[in-house]
Amino acid sequence: MVAAPTIRPAARRQPRPAAVRIRKPKSWTLTALTTVMLLYTLLPLAWLVISASKTQEGLLSTFGLWFGGDFALFHNIGEVFTYQGGIYLRWLGNTVFYVVLGAGGATLLSALAGYGLAKFPFPGRKAVFAVILGAVAVPPTALAVPTFLLFAKMGITDTVWAVIIPSLMIPFSLYLMWVFATDTVPDEILESARVDGAGEFRIFFRLAVPLLSPGLVTALLFNVVVTWNNLFLPLIMLKDRNLYPITMGIYTWNQQSQTVGGDVVFHLVITGSLLAIVPLIAAFLLLQRYWQSGLAVGSVKQ
Amino acid sequence: MTRRSWIGWQFVAPFLAVFALVFLAPIAYSIHLSLYRTKLIGGTGFVGLENYTKAFEDPQFWSAVGRVSLFLVVQVPIMLVLALLVALAIDSGRLYGASFFRIAIFLPYAVPAVVATLMWGFMYGTQFGLIRYVNDWFGTTLPDPLAPDLVLAAIGNITTWEFVGYNMIILYAALRVVDPSLYEAAAIDGAGQLRIIRAIKLPALRGPLLITTMFSIIGTFQLFTEPVVLRTIAPNAILTYFTPNYYAWQLSVGGQQFNYSATVAVVMGLLTMLVAYVVQARAVRKAG
Numbered sequence: 001m002v003a004a005p006t007i008r009p010a011a012r013r014q015p016r017p018a019a020v021r022i023r024k025p026k027s028w029t030l031t032a033l034t035t036v037m038l039l040y041t042l043l044p045l046a047w048l049v050i051s052a053s054k055t056q057e058g059l060l061s062t063f064g065l066w067f068g069g070d071f072a073l074f075h076n077i078g079e080v081f082t083y084q085g086g087i088y089l090r091w092l093g094n095t096v097f098y099v100v101l102g103a104g105g106a107t108l109l110s111a112l113a114g115y116g117l118a119k120f121p122f123p124g125r126k127a128v129f130a131v132i133l134g135a136v137a138v139p140p141t142a143l144a145v146p147t148f149l150l151f152a153k154m155g156i157t158d159t160v161w162a163v164i165i166p167s168l169m170i171p172f173s174l175y176l177m178w179v180f181a182t183d184t185v186p187d188e189i190l191e192s193a194r195v196d197g198a199g200e201f202r203i204f205f206r207l208a209v210p211l212l213s214p215g216l217v218t219a220l221l222f223n224v225v226v227t228w229n230n231l232f233l234p235l236i237m238l239k240d241r242n243l244y245p246i247t248m249g250i251y252t253w254n255q256q257s258q259t260v261g262g263d264v265v266f267h268l269v270i271t272g273s274l275l276a277i278v279p280l281i282a283a284f285l286l287l288q289r290y291w292q293s294g295l296a297v298g299s300v301k302q
Numbered sequence: 303m304t305r306r307s308w309i310g311w312q313f314v315a316p317f318l319a320v321f322a323l324v325f326l327a328p329i330a331y332s333i334h335l336s337l338y339r340t341k342l343i344g345g346t347g348f349v350g351l352e353n354y355t356k357a358f359e360d361p362q363f364w365s366a367v368g369r370v371s372l373f374l375v376v377q378v379p380i381m382l383v384l385a386l387l388v389a390l391a392i393d394s395g396r397l398y399g400a401s402f403f404r405i406a407i408f409l410p411y412a413v414p415a416v417v418a419t420l421m422w423g424f425m426y427g428t429q430f431g432l433i434r435y436v437n438d439w440f441g442t443t444l445p446d447p448l449a450p451d452l453v454l455a456a457i458g459n460i461t462t463w464e465f466v467g468y469n470m471i472i473l474y475a476a477l478r479v480v481d482p483s484l485y486e487a488a489a490i491d492g493a494g495q496l497r498i499i500r501a502i503k504l505p506a507l508r509g510p511l512l513i514t515t516m517f518s519i520i521g522t523f524q525l526f527t528e529p530v531v532l533r534t535i536a537p538n539a540i541l542t543y544f545t546p547n548y549y550a551w552q553l554s555v556g557g558q559q560f561n562y563s564a565t566v567a568v569v570m571g572l573l574t575m576l577v578a579y580v581v582q583a584r585a586v587r588k589a590g
Contacts, residue, residue: 027396044421116313146328229414273417280412295475
């Protein structure tokens with residue numbers, strides 16, 4: 001797969017020769033078939049955007065896939081941020097906090113470990129590999145209940161640590177960083193830096209991290225999604241509403257509609273949901289060049 | 303140890319420390335818990351494998367396992383075949399607006415499972431449901447997706463929606479790094495598209511398909527968020543032992559049966575590893 005011995009990952013993946021590309025006529029049939037899949041994908045998102053513009057009454061009385069009644073989007077957004085003393089904003093802040101420490105920490109730990117495994121032949125490396133690869137096969141949520149039981153014993157349930165500490169270990173991220181470090185950091189430049197007397201951690205942060213950046217962005221984005229979207233962990237660990245991440249908040253707003261005498265706030269559940277997905281979708285769209293190239297390098301090896 | 307081997311450990315150590323705390327320790331603690339039982343009289347005592355015997359005779363546990371197994375053999379193949387077809391279509395170079403398809407079909411992955419389940423749940427439901435409007439307009443009587451006998455399929459649709467794009471993007475990324483000279487050689491030999499797919503693309507996807515299959519199996523056995531959230535919409539269709547994870551959670555939070563809950567978690571962990579191992583071994587044998 002490596003045609004030219006360059007060190008830039010982007011330069012390694014060569015575009016397909018123009019000759020091959022030009023000979024392929026575009027197909028309307030294939031485009032139409034794939035469009036069916038596209039419509040399936042976009043239907044619920046369209047429903048969400050349209051529904052977020054409706055009042056509670058409009059939700060119940062008008063057709064879900066078209067606008068109806070008053071256009072209440074901005075009113076709904078205002079209400080999302082003020083309902084129950086503006087707790088939505090606090091939940092959003094909690095999520096950002098969990099994501100920065102959890103997903104950020106997971107990315108840093110995987111980058112260090114992936115690089116360590118890829119670039120240093122140390123005794124016990126094979127054993128470390130075997131244990132970690134075995135761990136990938138164990139479902140994280142099969143671990144959630146045991147982790148809850150352990151954390152309860154340690155007395156740290158219902159604290160932010162109960163959410164952050166388990167988020168720090170994402171095996172997929174380690175796998176990605178290991179493949180990436182093997183592939184994109186040449187031993188020669190590490191050797192020459194060592195000859196110049198640079199320390200190993202300095203070499204890592206100054207030389208390796210820039211080379212690893214497409215992989216880092218990819219791993220970070222995927223880790224952010226896992227952490228941002230997690231419900232099981234906070235659901236099992238947290239009781240205090242003030243510590244909830246946004247997913248828990250939306251879940252409880254919907255749940256209160258079902259309880260007898262609970263405030264029915266479907267319009268806030270829907271608008272709150274829309275607001276909660278905008279940051280992630282924006283991040284994926286803005287950074288797509290980086291994570292897609294990162295994923296391609298990461299997928300080469302088995 | 304030499305200086306470099308010491309340095310290697312330093313890079314790996316932080317990850318391993320967290321690994322020990324959130325992986326090894328909980329497993330060890332669960333195994334420990336699973337060997338004890340709290341009795342009304344006499345407190346907590348060592349009972350050996352009694353909890354495991356109980357699990358093997360527990361109809362609720364097995365109905366949960368059966369449900370996720372059925373889910374596994376129906377939903378996972380549908381999802382992966384769809385992902386494969388879309389990846390091949392986008393990679394074929396014959397699609398108008400291929401990059402738009404690629405990014406748009408991937409987007410549901412960025413939607414939290416809570417939100418995805420609520421959206422589909424509302425769309426299925428009688429409150430804002432689309433089914434209702436279809437029935438009103440066309441005079442049809444479509445079945446209720448949230449009825450007890452259809453709710454598993456309804457969840458299958460939600461997870462398919464969430465993860466087709468994710469699997470597609472991994473397969474597509476693998477297709478992008480196929481050496482272009484292979485296609486040229488095939489074209490010169492007069493190979494058609496289908497032949498190129500069979501002889502070049504599918505073999506190149508063998509590894510990534512195995513990875514996506516593994517992640518799907520693991521994901522299926524840990525199914526939790528979708529049923530928990532859907533229960534807030536369809537409480538009668540989703541039982542508290544709907545999936546093994548749901549059951550384990552109910553036992554520990556709802557019933558305070560920590561020892562038995564730990565046993566269920568341990569058994570499910572073992573079952574998942576077993577299935578993942580068997581699939582992997584079969585795939586490797588086929589490849590060899």
